[in-house]
Amino acid sequence: MLVHKLATFVKNASYSDLSDEAKKQLKIRLLDSLGTAIGAFEGPPVEAIREMLEDFGGSEMSTLIGGGKTTPDRAALYNSGLVRYLDFNDSYLAKGETCHPSDNIGSILAAGETTELSGKDFMTALAVAYQVQCRLSDEAPVRDKGFDHTTQGSYAVAAGVSKALGLDEEKTANAISIAGTALNALRVTRTGALSNWKGLAYPHTAFGGTHAAMLAKYGITGPPAVFEGNKGFMDSIAGQFSIDWQSEDLERVTDTIIKKYNAEIHSQSSIEGMIELKEKHGFSADEVDKIEIEIFDVAYHIIGGGEEGDKTIVRTKEEADHSLQYMVSAALLDGQVMPEQYEKDRIEADDIQALLKKVKVSPKQEYSDRFPDEMPTKIKVHLKNGKTHSLEKSDYEGFHTRPMSWETIIQKFEGLAEPYTTKELRNQIVDMVQHFEEYSVSDLMNLLSNIKKQQ
Template structure:
């Protein structure tokens, strides 16, 4: 796959993927990758009882598939279907990690489903799994930096199509030429619309990336059988640059595997741009004299991206909340429930709480205001300035610009373990949680099969 001018850009990217080695990772990056694996698995286990995920698992079981890749909770299926299920589980709660670029936000942990399924299917080592995941993180974040697509009406899963295929192909141990074809096939075929996350939200909000994980895996499997893709997917006539992204440049020879250090992990079970605002709401609630029942007004000044996506700006009104999917992307609803309950966890997304009158009554009092000064500080900071007024005229204020899990205050292994235990406890005994976490903490000295054997013992709380 070359042109008269030399290697195509997808071939240059494939060469980066091919030469990546575990030894290229700094210890700091390797540690944060292990933390991301534990965090993502905890979120995935915590979604086992979600109705959409039960339906998807039943569908996969009905369809069958060559038993090459393991599933959380037991059973095996074809790698592309395993990628969809695992990615769906890790995405459903909307409690995963994120990457903030000026024009794009993505969730690089979405790639674990594809990487894990492919690594398991070939008997890969833990080092190979971590290396493939690091590759996916690097591709996803760098394309989000240099080729944002949100403003043009496309979803952040568009960049993910290149990342998922790159990670899957690396995990499958494909040579550089086949890696390039896998990336080209996946990138050409998966250009999703942003309507997924605007207006009234559907189950597809949490399944759009699992679809990309599935298709990126299948593209890698196709490439492994000799199927070729468009060699100029990036720069060609009506390619990615021409049709969607516009001109951009990434020197893949200069890239490392360290971008995981620039990603952040959610503290609250909420859309990423809400995290510091919810910290501020918790602080207000803890102040002496505060009474949620006496609130007459809530005003949040925040950065423009938060207002646009979850605050009622360009991506639609956020005061129509009927489902979990709409609730976790409504900043007025999330502020209201935290001011009332003091937390935002999967428990707040039970249907009765989503529709509760006290939350909806308070949500109507919430005003979200974009602020130019705060916007200028994003994405290096995530600023929020909250003011809550009570009936007697008392005003409570709190401001925050980061939180535990932001890149200025990275989540520690201990913090990750606490979150993992909280999410996985209904589905796994303390002994099993210790086993899973122990394997992940020392993953470079384990086989992927060890991890999958442990994950197979997790059981739905309905069992």
């Protein structure tokens, strides 16, 4: 059975299999994700989940960011919600799918704390989750079938958590098959009027995948033909595909990309381009008559007004960070796109609501052909005085062709974490992550328990 071949890959994965570059990139993504998590500490949806968990209680096994403990699956839900809420964590671009593999971090931390997981073994488990999710995104995309990218994530969470728990091959196979059978999510999460669920769909998968691994640990079995069986994943959703897990490595993390701006991943080069145009030519939003953006088809359909709805209707944070029209307007008006651009008053302000309606987005086949190896875009700004300014880009700082340095990642972490940490605590977190092979998951969670609003 295919699930057993995947389970063998998970069980055999070793820290020694990781290249030095993969180790570096795993640490960078851990720090990047901790920054996005800490920066989301007061996000209303995650505050609601925190209130729910406090009402529920539970065995104190896994630490919540900000203090307190609960069961591993509930900790996975909450901590993953923090990582995901700002929509500022990393991404992986496949031809037919886009996912955010750092969504797996909360689950592996929660499970790893229960086993006193070392930093080395954490990185191995995280690399496994990255590899599984990214390779399934490559070979078994589900977006065009009406399913969400969290569908492949269910296999990744279960694989990574199984590795963190030290499950044998049989129990790992059961964990993966339970999660893969149970957690097939609909793409309506990201179409039309967007809700809190856009940011919580993967945290829910994190909860479910962690729970599935725990069930398997205690002896619960799952459908062994989850991939190739009658009404299984291939038959019902993905269609036929092939991955030779025996020949897979743990290097896919090096192909993932990091967000420079607090915005949907496919918008990054357009936002950077708008800021560069404004800085070069010095025009203001009041001078703009029209903005034309040509972009690849995936971006057009997800954030430009194609298949997934009118992106000039922006009322909430969830709609704003999935509207290219809004994000480019914010970049022109404010010179940045960060969490403050998604505050209610900013979203509803007359200047940005008026400007976003002047942004016209269209797909360009040449750009679609170049994606995902590039993130091409062309921006043309028409001014009321008849002048035009244009710029074409193929990537942005954070794309795999222009990777972010440690210094830039630390700067991003500092900016997001500062309201909820002391300088001493930030320095301790950065140092621990940079040398995580010398520490344990429990060491890191002890630091993260000290997150709180600074006076």
